[in-house]
Amino acid sequence: xxxxxxxxxxxxxxxxxxxxxxxxxxxxxxxxxxxxxxxxxxxxxxxxxxxxxxxxxxxxxxxxxxxxxxxxxxxxxxxxxxxxxxxxxxxxxxxxxxxxxxxxxxxxxxxxxxxxxxxxxxxxxxxxxxxxxxxxxxxxxxxxxxxxxxxxxxxxxxxxxxxxxxxxxxxxxxxxxxxxxxxxxxxxxxxxxxxxxxxxxxxxxxxxxxxxxxxxxxxxxxxxxxxxxxxxxxxxxxxxxxxxxxxxxxxxxxxxxxxxxxxxxxxxxxxxxxxxxxxxxxxxxxxxxxxxxxxxxxxxxxxxxxxxxxxxxxxxxxxxxxxxxxxxxxxxxxxxxxxxxxxxxxxxxxxxxxxxxxxxxxxxxxxxxxxxxxxxxxxxxxxxxxxxxxxxxxxxxxxxxxxxxxxxxxxxxxxxxxxxxxxxxxxxxxxxxxxxxxxxxxxxxxxxxxxxxxxxxxxxxxxxxxxxxxxxxxxxxxxxxxxxxxxxxxxxxxxxxxxxxxxxxxx
Amino acid sequence: xxxxxxxxxxxxxxxxxxxxxxxxxxxxxxxxxxxxxxxxxxxxxxxxxxxxxxxxxxxxxxxxxxxxxxxxxxxxxxxxxxxxxxxxxxxxxxxxxxxxxxxxxxxxxxxxxxxxxxxxxxxxxxxxxxxxxxxxxxxxxxxxxxxxxxxxxxxxxxxxxxxxxxxxxxxxxxxxxxxxxxxxxxxxxxxxxxxxxxxxxxxxxxxxxxxxxxxxxxxxxxxxxxxxxxxxxxxxxxxxxxxxxxxxxxxxxxxxxxxxxxxxxxxxxxxxxxxxxxxxxxxxxxxxxxxxxxxxxxxxxxxxxxxxxxxxxxxxxxxxxxxxxxxxx
Numbered sequence: 008x009x010x011x012x013x014x015x016x017x018x019x020x021x022x023x024x025x026x027x028x029x030x031x032x033x034x035x036x037x038x039x040x041x042x043x044x045x046x047x048x049x050x051x052x053x054x055x056x057x058x059x060x061x062x063x064x065x066x067x068x069x070x071x072x073x074x075x076x077x078x079x080x081x082x083x084x085x086x087x088x089x090x091x092x093x094x095x096x097x098x099x100x101x102x103x104x105x106x107x108x109x110x111x112x113x114x115x116x117x118x119x120x121x122x123x124x125x126x127x128x129x130x131x132x133x134x135x136x137x138x139x140x141x142x143x144x145x146x147x148x149x150x151x152x153x154x155x156x157x158x159x160x161x162x163x164x165x166x167x168x169x170x171x172x173x174x175x176x177x178x179x180x181x182x183x184x185x186x187x188x189x190x191x192x193x194x195x196x197x198x199x200x201x202x203x204x205x206x207x208x209x210x211x212x213x214x215x216x217x218x219x220x221x222x223x224x225x226x227x228x229x230x231x232x233x234x235x236x237x238x239x240x241x242x243x244x245x246x247x248x249x250x251x252x253x254x255x256x257x258x259x260x261x262x263x264x265x266x267x268x269x270x271x272x273x274x275x276x277x278x279x280x281x282x283x284x285x286x287x288x289x290x291x292x293x294x295x296x297x298x299x300x301x302x303x304x305x306x307x308x309x310x311x312x313x314x315x316x317x318x319x320x321x322x323x324x325x326x327x328x329x330x331x332x333x334x335x336x337x338x339x340x341x342x343x344x345x346x347x348x349x350x351x352x353x354x355x356x357x358x359x360x361x362x363x364x365x366x367x368x369x370x371x372x373x374x375x376x377x378x379x380x381x382x383x384x385x386x387x388x389x390x391x392x393x394x395x396x397x398x399x400x401x402x403x404x405x406x407x408x409x410x411x412x413x414x415x416x417x418x419x420x421x422x423x424x425x426x427x428x429x430x431x432x433x434x435x436x437x438x439x440x441x442x443x444x445x446x447x448x449x450x451x452x453x454x455x456x457x458x459x460x461x462x463x464x465x466x467x468x469x470x471x472x473x474x475x476x477x478x479x480x481x482x483x484x485x486x487x488x489x490x491x492x493x494x495x496x497x498x499x500x501x502x503x504x505x506x507x508x509x510x511x512x513x514x
Numbered sequence: 515x516x517x518x519x520x521x522x523x524x525x526x527x528x529x530x531x532x533x534x535x536x537x538x539x540x541x542x543x544x545x546x547x548x549x550x551x552x553x554x555x556x557x558x559x560x561x562x563x564x565x566x567x568x569x570x571x572x573x574x575x576x577x578x579x580x581x582x583x584x585x586x587x588x589x590x591x592x593x594x595x596x597x598x599x600x601x602x603x604x605x606x607x608x609x610x611x612x613x614x615x616x617x618x619x620x621x622x623x624x625x626x627x628x629x630x631x632x633x634x635x636x637x638x639x640x641x642x643x644x645x646x647x648x649x650x651x652x653x654x655x656x657x658x659x660x661x662x663x664x665x666x667x668x669x670x671x672x673x674x675x676x677x678x679x680x681x682x683x684x685x686x687x688x689x690x691x692x693x694x695x696x697x698x699x700x701x702x703x704x705x706x707x708x709x710x711x712x713x714x715x716x717x718x719x720x721x722x723x724x725x726x727x728x729x730x731x732x733x734x735x736x737x738x739x740x741x742x743x744x745x746x747x748x749x750x751x752x753x754x755x756x757x758x759x760x761x762x763x764x765x766x767x768x769x770x771x772x773x774x775x776x777x778x779x780x781x782x783x784x785x786x787x788x789x790x791x792x793x794x795x796x797x798x799x800x801x802x803x804x805x806x807x808x809x810x811x812x813x814x815x816x817x818x819x820x821x822x823x824x825x826x827x828x829x830x831x832x833x834x835x836x837x838x839x840x841x842x843x
Contacts, residue, residue: 339564
């Protein structure tokens with residue numbers, strides 16, 4: 008009840024004309040930042056941070072968080088239209104969003120990202136409003152072993168479901184793991200696979216790799232086939248909206264699971280929206296009735312990933328406000344803002360700076376409403392980009408992607424990497440190697456290894472740490488079971504076929 | 515005739531001298547006025563977005579903007595990776611450039627030694643020191659250890675699990691120092707990527723102690739965490755005036771982290787002086803001092819050769835500990 012009254016107070020703050028305008032501008036800038044590949048929400052917020060010094064703290068946080076909400080929406084747009092991730096968290100949206108757009112259903116694909124994404128964000132904000140402090144407490148119980156268990160679960164949801172040759176999936180993932188290990192090892196502080204090159208000490212950025220492998224690779228392939236994008240019908244009518252809502256209703260289970268999962272992954276310190284969207288995809292595929300349709304334009308593939316990303320984005324601000332720990336890189340930059348505005352994050356913020364905290368929460372509701380309206384109204388504009396002739400569009404996309412790759416580390420080296428990954432992506436496709444395991448391994452491999460080794464330092468090298476801690480144990484056991492599934496499945500089938508009918512070989 | 519010609523010649527000469535003199539005066543004026551940057555200044559951050567160095571850089575560039583202290587914008591640019599090596603390599607390549615500066619942390623002296631890089635801190639132009647960041651020894655509020663003495667007694671009996679930011683960086687350095695000076699069993703040191711996560715793992719009870727910066731531990735103080743001591747050389751003023759220093763407790767360990775500004779190699783003297791003056795203006799701002807106070811940083815301004823000598827001493831301390839710990843092998 009208290010939360011309710013506070014929220015009303017927050018709305019009073021957030022709905023002042025000045026703050027409303029600030030929120031609108033923030034969301035708009037965020038959408039643009041989200042659309043531009045490479046220029047992520049994190050850099051966007053960082054670049055615009057100095058603008059906030061002259062604002063009152065509440066308006067400042069409304070502005071920055073609205074950029075974040077805008078970027079969460081906007082990231083999906085280029086992913087779906089061009090197979091180029093606008094943001095790290097929209098890589099997984101491409102898996103099904105782009106095939107659907109290529110099928111001529113770009114409008115529908117965008118609606119499937121925005122509408123469920125909005126509802127997911129809304130649910131996440133409600134969770135934030137009423138359960139922030141207890142959820143933050145719970146998040147603190149998650150140490151490295153629990154984080155490892157969760158990441159292991161993420162990997163397990165991706166096994167046994169790949170179309171095509173499982174060996175090719177393994178090869179693709181292995182390559183991802185190898186590239187993930189390049190750079191300075193956080194645990195030992197030693198360089199790995201850098202061959203004495205200073206530039207390689209930063210390792211391979213997953214965002215450069217995915218813009219290259221997916222986006223540039225796709226352009227190379229379509230150049231070979233014929234110079235045009237196929238998703239030319241990009242109108243979103245009321246029919247599409249209705250279809251979207253019906254589709255979301257049909258996959259309500261996937262939607263709810265992804266939203267809740269995304270929110271929780273967001274709340275956990277140091278993870279964020281990117282792993283959340285991958286995990287939601289794996290999970291949705293694992294429990295879908297038609298897993299074979301994933302990767303060809305399955306609505307659930309879009310719903311799950313975008314819902315998870317957007318609720319994780321909201322979740323990531325929770326530990327930042329309540330504990331002073333950023334749940335994602337973007338939240339880390341906003342946290343820096345808090346210090347600059349003269350505030351100390353943490354539990355005291357809820358008591359000493361009520362206007363600030365509840366103004367922020369109220370602006371989450373408002374920002375997301377503005378975001379969804381802006382995006383849905385702009386869908387025809389975005390889709391119209393697809394009608395630009397390919398000889399103009401393709402070089403523009405390559406140019407934007409190069410700028411994006413440069414922006415990751417502010418080095419031209421990344422542009423060369425982008426092109427190299429583009430060629431690699433093209434070769435992958437020609438040889439029928441799946442790209443998804445490669446990027447998943449590249450983005451999650453690093454975190455998983457870190458959590459595993461941190462856990463082993465804590466336990467002096469004993470693997471028992473994963474089984475003696477209840478939360479970790481449950482996660483690890485379930486993950487191991489899922490890994491075994493493809494091996495066990497034929498055995499289970501044989502058992503089901505009647506023990507009598509087919510005599511076991513040894514009996 | 516001759517006299518007339520002479521007069522003409524001398525008139526021309528006088529005119530020439532006057533013209534040259536005027537030109538010289540004209541040219542002299544901008545040279546006498548202080549050098550100023552003529553295009554946006556690249557403000558390199560040797561760490562990723564959201565970390566301590568990032569916050570300071572963005573704060574400083576925001577203050578320059580807000581108080582109109584410079585004619586051009588200062589553009590913060592993150593060059594994360596390789597514990598600062600990538601940023602240092604970049605700035606080193608800008609030799610002589612008056613429009614690039616860099617904000618540094620301890621990795622500025624440590625990384626070249628540990629990673630055996632082909633350059634060192636000496637290659638860069640010292641501009642100014644703006645603050646010294648502090649380190650507290652933190653434990654959980656409900657931990658049985660109420661003093662450093664009790665903590666040391668426990669750490670002499672068993673290997674305690676502790677956490678810090680990164681590997682072979684300042685946090686691990688302090689713990690290694692502590693181990694050596696107080697004769698402790700080796701800590702089980704768990705590295706994390708950011709200070710906020712380190713603090714969270716202490717609050718959540720995953721580890722027994724940290725040496726977080728005050729700004730990282732304060733969100734949990736006094737509710738969840740307790741500082742046992744500070745690694746500063748003297749006691750702090752204000753809310754932590756009662757917190758003992760390690761030194762006065764009998765452990766000769768003091769450590770503070772440099773928050774300094776450096777330029778590329780061979781930076782022109784006038785540019786160097788300009789930035790040192792600019793940083794002094796920033797340093798004297800009320801906003802800046804309030805920020806330092808709030809996050810328990812020591813306000814300390816040094817510039818020019820004085821700063822250069824200070825960095826030399828700072829480097830030597832690191833070299834000793836790194837060699838003793840065998841990290842550069």
